[in-house]
Amino acid sequence: MRIEPFSLSLSTPLDTAAGTIDERRGFLVRLDSDGTPGLGEATPLPGWTESLDDCEATIRRVDDPESTLDDDSLAAAPAARHGVSLAVLDARARAAGEPLYRHLGATASTEEVPVNATVGDGEPKATAEAAADAVAEGFPAVKLKVGARSLSADIERLEAVRRRCPDVELRADANGAWDHETAERALSAFADHDVAFVEQPLSAGDLSGHADLRGGPVGIALDEGLHEHGIDAVLAAAAADVIIIKPMALGGVDQAADVGRRAIDAGLDVVVTTTIDGAVARAAAVHLAAALPRVRACGLATRSLLAEDIRENVAPIRSGAAVVPQGKGNIPPS
Numbered sequence: 001m002r003i004e005p006f007s008l009s010l011s012t013p014l015d016t017a018a019g020t021i022d023e024r025r026g027f028l029v030r031l032d033s034d035g036t037p038g039l040g041e042a043t044p045l046p047g048w049t050e051s052l053d054d055c056e057a058t059i060r061r062v063d064d065p066e067s068t069l070d071d072d073s074l075a076a077a078p079a080a081r082h083g084v085s086l087a088v089l090d091a092r093a094r095a096a097g098e099p100l101y102r103h104l105g106a107t108a109s110t111e112e113v114p115v116n117a118t119v120g121d122g123e124p125k126a127t128a129e130a131a132a133d134a135v136a137e138g139f140p141a142v143k144l145k146v147g148a149r150s151l152s153a154d155i156e157r158l159e160a161v162r163r164r165c166p167d168v169e170l171r172a173d174a175n176g177a178w179d180h181e182t183a184e185r186a187l188s189a190f191a192d193h194d195v196a197f198v199e200q201p202l203s204a205g206d207l208s209g210h211a212d213l214r215g216g217p218v219g220i221a222l223d224e225g226l227h228e229h230g231i232d233a234v235l236a237a238a239a240a241d242v243i244i245i246k247p248m249a250l251g252g253v254d255q256a257a258d259v260g261r262r263a264i265d266a267g268l269d270v271v272v273t274t275t276i277d278g279a280v281a282r283a284a285a286v287h288l289a290a291a292l293p294r295v296r297a298c299g300l301a302t303r304s305l306l307a308e309d310i311r312e313n314v315a316p317i318r319s320g321a322a323v324v325p326q327g328k329g330n331i332p333p334s
């Protein structure tokens with residue numbers, strides 16, 4: 001197994017709970033399985049996975065990549081496991097002569113996966129313009145970042161978007177910014193503008209609070225909460241209508257597929273997204289979305305957040321959908 005470090009500049013620095021980041025660093029993982037090449041990507045993100053140093057050290061310790069899919073030896077390092085498992089699965093799918101999404105269990109061919117656009121935290125006019133541009137490009141769903149401003153300011157932004165875009169599916173992501181009372185007021189106001197669901201209205205720790213918020217016309221989605229508690233606890237608490245799946249944080253597309261199928265079997269909706277990964281992991285996330293029996297429009301239009309990429313024209317976005325690669329494996333290995 002060989003590992004190749006990479007660094008990708010972001011188009012715009014990004015504020016995260018763990019600080020501002022301006023690049024994504026990670027490792028390509030290459031292996032040869034009886035003459036068949038496999039390529040994976042490990043791109044750790046503070047707050048969601050192990051550190052870059054831990055990721056590298058973990059990958060370098062692996063001497064039998066195949067066995068790591070079936071034991072839990074890499075459980076403490078989800079990005080490392082994502083990279084190694086993707087390299088193994090890529091080689092297996094390539095050897096079987098099928099695209100990765102078929103190898104992950106899809107029973108039919110899928111040409112594309114619908115994706116959402118994300119519009120930032122601008123003033124009402126700028127937010128509505130950005131949403132209208134996305135609708136014109138064919139995006140079926142638009143996600144607004146909320147919670148950084150007052151609730152009344154966010155409601156104005158939402159009203160402006162709904163006025164410009166009467167038919168698009170609207171979602172909001174509060175990233176845990178609200179207390180319970182603000183969340184209740186937000187859900188009631190957002191219902192007037194036909195918002196489909198709000199992601200993480202309360203802090204990640206508060207599963208029972210999210211369970212309490214369910215039942216109205218606006219769905220409750222968990223992202224940070226799924227990461228903190230895991231799918232078993234989320235299902236047991238009946239805390240979500242929708243879960244947001246990040247394969248890099250879940251330790252690989254195989255484990256993410258298990259989480260997605262369990263959620264769907266329990267009647268939840270699923271959105272697959274990335275942690276602003278490079279082209280190899282992003283393509284794998286598109287395969288994952290194509291492998292699941294049903295997904296909502298997914299957060300897979302994240303190439304534009306990078307100023308550069310490992311590979312170009314991989315699973316490109318066309319008219320609001322990610323094109324699912326149809327060659328053998330994930331993407332061509334070189």
Ligand SMILES: [Mg+2]
Pocket residue numbers: 173175199200223224244
């Ligand atoms: Mg989110």
